[in-house]
Amino acid sequence: MNKDREKRILEERLERCRHLSKDFPNGLTAEHLRQIEAAIVDDLRALEQH
Numbered sequence: 001m002n003k004d005r006e007k008r009i010l011e012e013r014l015e016r017c018r019h020l021s022k023d024f025p026n027g028l029t030a031e032h033l034r035q036i037e038a039a040i041v042d043d044l045r046a047l048e049q050h
Contacts, residue, residue, distance in 0.1 A: 007047055014040045 017037045024030045 003047060003050070007044065010040055010044050010047065014044070
């Protein structure tokens with residue numbers, strides 16, 4: 001997969017995750033969404049370094 005496409009997919013996932021976080025501000029689901037968001041951000045940073 002090319003870098004631009006992969007970046008766009010990750011950014012779309014991050015936006016979706018952040019949107020869901022608004023619907024689930026507390027509790028276990030909120031914690032899972034924060035973990036997913038952090039993982040996506042890490043993936044975006046790693047992609048930028050390559």
